[in-house]
Amino acid sequence: MYQYDTLDKAMVADRAAEFRGQVARRLSGELTEDQFKPLRLMNGLYLQLHAYMLRVAIPYGSLNPTQMRKLAWIGRTYDKGYGHFTTRTNLQFHWIKLRDTPDILDHLAEVDMHAIQTSGNCIRNVTADPYAGATAEEVDDPRVWAEVLRQWSTFHPEFSFLPRKFKFAITASPKDRTAARVHDIGLVMRRGRDGALGFEVIVGGGMGRTPYVGPTIREFLPVDQLLSYVEAILRVYNRHGRRDNKYKARIKILVAALGTEEFTRQVDAEWAKIGAEINLPDAEVARIRAAFAIVDFETLPSRSETFEAAKAASPALARFARNNLKPHKRPGYAIVEISLKGIGETPGDATSDQMEVVADLGERYGHRDIRVTHEQNLVLPHVKLDDVPAVWAALRDAGIATPNINLVSDIIACPGLDYCALANARAISIAQLIADKFRDPDRAENVGELKIKISGCINACGHHHVGHIGILGVDKKGEEFYQLTLGGSGAEDASLGAMLGPALPYDRVAGAVDTLVEVYLRERQPGERFLDTFRRAGVAPFKEAVYADAH
Amino acid sequence: MKALTANRLSDGDVVFWSAGQWVERFADAHLFADDDPAGPEAEKAGKGQPTVVIDVYLIDLVESEGIWTPLSYRERIRALGPTNHLHHGKQAEGGAVIAALQQAHGASRSTGRVNLIKRTK
Numbered sequence: 001m002y003q004y005d006t007l008d009k010a011m012v013a014d015r016a017a018e019f020r021g022q023v024a025r026r027l028s029g030e031l032t033e034d035q036f037k038p039l040r041l042m043n044g045l046y047l048q049l050h051a052y053m054l055r056v057a058i059p060y061g062s063l064n065p066t067q068m069r070k071l072a073w074i075g076r077t078y079d080k081g082y083g084h085f086t087t088r089t090n091l092q093f094h095w096i097k098l099r100d101t102p103d104i105l106d107h108l109a110e111v112d113m114h115a116i117q118t119s120g121n122c123i124r125n126v127t128a129d130p131y132a133g134a135t136a137e138e139v140d141d142p143r144v145w146a147e148v149l150r151q152w153s154t155f156h157p158e159f160s161f162l163p164r165k166f167k168f169a170i171t172a173s174p175k176d177r178t179a180a181r182v183h184d185i186g187l188v189m190r191r192g193r194d195g196a197l198g199f200e201v202i203v204g205g206g207m208g209r210t211p212y213v214g215p216t217i218r219e220f221l222p223v224d225q226l227l228s229y230v231e232a233i234l235r236v237y238n239r240h241g242r243r244d245n246k247y248k249a250r251i252k253i254l255v256a257a258l259g260t261e262e263f264t265r266q267v268d269a270e271w272a273k274i275g276a277e278i279n280l281p282d283a284e285v286a287r288i289r290a291a292f293a294i295v296d297f298e299t300l301p302s303r304s305e306t307f308e309a310a311k312a313a314s315p316a317l318a319r320f321a322r323n324n325l326k327p328h329k330r331p332g333y334a335i336v337e338i339s340l341k342g343i344g345e346t347p348g349d350a351t352s353d354q355m356e357v358v359a360d361l362g363e364r365y366g367h368r369d370i371r372v373t374h375e376q377n378l379v380l381p382h383v384k385l386d387d388v389p390a391v392w393a394a395l396r397d398a399g400i401a402t403p404n405i406n407l408v409s410d411i412i413a414c415p416g417l418d419y420c421a422l423a424n425a426r427a428i429s430i431a432q433l434i435a436d437k438f439r440d441p442d443r444a445e446n447v448g449e450l451k452i453k454i455s456g457c458i459n460a461c462g463h464h465h466v467g468h469i470g471i472l473g474v475d476k477k478g479e480e481f482y483q484l485t486l487g488g489s490g491a492e493d494a495s496l497g498a499m500l501g502p503a504l505p506y507d508r509v510a511g512a513v514d515t516l517v518e519v520y521l522r523e524r525q526p527g528e529r530f531l532d533t534f535r536r537a538g539v540a541p542f543k544e545a546v547y548a549d550a551h
Numbered sequence: 552m553k554a555l556t557a558n559r560l561s562d563g564d565v566v567f568w569s570a571g572q573w574v575e576r577f578a579d580a581h582l583f584a585d586d587d588p589a590g591p592e593a594e595k596a597g598k599g600q601p602t603v604v605i606d607v608y609l610i611d612l613v614e615s616e617g618i619w620t621p622l623s624y625r626e627r628i629r630a631l632g633p634t635n636h637l638h639h640g641k642q643a644e645g646g647a648v649i650a651a652l653q654q655a656h657g658a659s660r661s662t663g664r665v666n667l668i669k670r671t672k
Contacts, residue, residue, distance in 0.1 A: 026560075027560065027561060027602065028602070029601065029602040033601060033605050047558060047605065047606070048563075049625070050629065050632060050633070050640055051562065051563035051564060052562075080636075080639055096563070097562035098560065098561055098563060099561045099562065346635045417624065417625060418628060418635050423625075428633075428634075428635045429634055432635070479624075480624065
């Protein structure tokens with residue numbers, strides 16, 4: 001993975017030292033809360049219901065075992081022995097004390113980590129395909145370009161006070177695991193007719209209270225022109241974004257207001273003015289690329305007799321392999337997904353002990369490479385098939401071998417009203433109630449791919465708009481109610497969910513999901529996922545069943 | 552009835568006003584009658600301690616089986632801890648008031664916080 005150079009290290013250390021001084025001045029009263037709040041937010045420190053929350057950046061969801069062990073240690077030392085992985089592939093500590101934060105930032109800096117770009121109206125942590133560098137589907141390694149964007153955007157003075165926050169996602173596979181089409185900028189790498197690499201540039205997608213699937217404003221941007229083009233987009237946004245109204249300040253509102261054609265025209269005009277000099281020289285791209293190359297893959301047969309024998313002997317391992325293993329570009333290797341969605345557990349939570357197990361496995365079996373997915377799971381991207389039985393056994397012993405990737409219990413849920421100061425309703429416990437309905441793994445596998453996403457308020461951190469089943473917590477006459485939407489997708493076939501009907505009370509939600517699944521099982525045709533059946537059959541059979549049931 | 556709450560500056564912990572100081576347990580909070588001017592006076596005093604607490608506000612209470620509890624679900628979660636980790640937060644201590652808070656039924660976030668909507672002067 002990419003190694004920080006001396007400049008990166010100095011920037012992170014300087015920022016930690018600066019924040020130490022700011023915290024001291026706040027505690028002494030030299031700074032008021034109004035003066036301090038934007039400073040702490042720029043270091044990822046929020047005040048939530050029970051304590052401060054520190055959001056640690058994990059650039060493009062990639063970290064090494066040393067970093068994971070440090071997160072585990074911070075969780076044990078300064079929190080309650082756990083951390084929460086988020087849909088931005090970051091990690092949140094939910095029980096942090098302000099007075100401890102300067103020390104925590106120093107500890108993070110020791111392993112080249114920080115909380116920069118995890119809050120505020122800046123370019124946030126760039127997310128990328130968690131299978132980058134491992135999947136045979138990709139046309140290039142998207143981490144190279146995510147790292148280019150990280151270096152370009154970090155402390156970029158022109159873009160550190162945008163009208164609102166700004167999120168990039170980047171993938172180089174036709175199968176989109178980044179929700180690129182619902183980002184401020186989504187970049188999808190592809191090859192042109194001449195074989196050259198480029199990006200499809202999607203702008204103005206987003207969720208929140210005004211969701212949009214973003215339009216494509218350029219079908220093919222040559223890779224070497226990435227920085228000048230995105231700089232042009234950001235300049236148009238910076239100039240015209242609605243700073244007067246927080247709810248209309250995201251770029252999606254600007255793109256929708258101007259129209260795709262006019263927005264594109266303005267970007268192109270700005271791009272022409274910028275010129276090519278800010279684009280990265282090939283030598284620098286090559287330097288970054290070299291940091292991601294794994295050179296010590298072994299030459300292996302595509303079939304591992306060790307692995308096949310272990311699967312034959314253990315139905316549990318065979319089930320894990322069916323659901324949590326994904327094809328690797330190299331024969332004899334697999335991508336291993338680690339579900340943080342144990343039945344009855346909090347989606348995205350990992351204890352410090354579990355983080356250390358994953359770190360050890362990454363060290364011993366995984367080329368020191370660990371990823372975080374935007375679906376709040378972890379990935380060991382390069383595991384030899386021969387080693388999968390040992391990896392699985394260690395995960396099982398740590399309670400993180402749940403074989404449910406992409407299944408009904410692999411649910412995204414925001415922290416909701418259990419932690420978040422903005423929430424209207426709980427999300428975690430709804431996820432737990434639904435997962436419990438599908439605790440029988442045979443039934444869950446029979447249902448197949450079904451993405452449920454739950455948000456505790458309209459800000460949509462739980463991505464409910466793009467859930468095959470989306471669940472939004474609302475406050476209805478002072479009680480927790482939940483609005484269900486169907487047919488959303490954050491993948492390459494992106495779409496926004498359609499409202500099912502009136503909001504349901506807390507204790508009806510899991511039952512309603514069960515009913516929706518039963519309708520799907522009844523209606524589905526061979527090969528159809530839940531989403532496909534909904535798109536073919538429409539909302540009517542689902543609506544009828546849920547509301548007949550509710551009366 | 553009302554109680555006065557805030558988060559402590561140094562660690563973010565939820566605190567309640569009691570006899571001129573901040574305490575950690577809702578069970579120890581001073582309860583103000585709705586028309587008692589001491590409530591707003593305490594709020595003003597709390598807001599005058601910016602190096603001790605932040606986000607000072609009064610909350611509405613409701614009687615539930617003989618014990619006064621925060622009206623809003625949000626405030627009950629603040630007084631208890633998260634419902635997904637029952638050993639985290641103030642609820643870990645247990646006791647009659649904690650049990651009453653856990654069993655109380657009532658409103659959610661839109662009610663229960665006095666002067667939630669900040670009006671411009």
